[in-house]
Amino acid sequence: MRKTFLVLLLFVLFSCSNQKFDYSNAFNERRYDEILGEAESDLNDELNPDALLYRAKVHYLMGTGNAHDAALLYLLVAGNEDENGYRDALKIILHTSEDEDEKLYAGKELEKNSWLGYEDMVEYLLLLNTTGRTEEGKAFYLSVKGRLSSEEDLDLLLNGEGESVYIISMLEQKYRKEGLSDSFALKMEKAIPIFERRGEEEMILPLLDHGSGGNPDYALALGDFYLIYRDLEKAYEYYKEAEKTYPRLTRLRLEYLERINPVLFPLS
Secondary structure, eight states: OHHHHHHHHHHHHHHHHTOOOOHHHHHHTTOHHHHHHHHHHHHHHSOOHHHHHHHHHHHHHHTOSOHHHHHHHHHHHHTTSSHHHHHHHHHHHHHHOOOHHHHHHHHHHHHHTTOOOHHHHHHHHHHHHHTTOHHHHHHHHHHHGGGSOHHHHHHHHHHTTOOHHHHHHHHHHHHHHHSSOHHHHHHHHHHHHHHHHTTOHHHHHHHHTTOOTTOHHHHHHHHHHHHHTTOHHHHHHHHHHHTTTOHHHHHHHHHHHHHHOTTTSOOO
């Protein structure tokens, strides 16, 4: 009897010591520190795909460690054997890699498999447009446009630096619907630097002519635009409009204009 008990005890202990850690369950329960500890232990013995994947996912979620390296190593070890793991690793590579070829591979694979979420779409469109692949960017945008709300559409274009004509079209649509709303002003604040960088200021001028709608943040942005565009009277007008809310930010700008022409642009 005693011998049988000892055998059973050893069997239970042996079974428990060899039980695999459930990374998926731990991740769903947000036991992130436990996952990192288990992954470190597992990876000391072998390249455990689950340990690599969930180490990458936890680091990416928490913004700590090197999610990119763990995700890349997971792809090298596991490839596309597990569809969900492959998808998650690709997304991490798309958002964290500093290597253009890696990001492009991840983006194309995600697009091919219809795995791109909204934030992935933004990242991928920005990648295409900032690496000289503007025709690919245009084709990609048109392929996903029908799945987006008008607000998502405009944000995708602004954050992904889409084609100017599409940005203008969506901004005009938003203005027709909302007028000079705070939301419209915010989108315009994002759009203005894009057109300035591209030397396409004249494309956005008709939308700027609608004014600030009394929004001091937008008025300040309009003042800066017209200062660069050398329409100093309009710049002065908008700086004065924003002055009450942002006295320190506008003062240097107004002092600059006063030095140019103290009669036209008095400080007080």
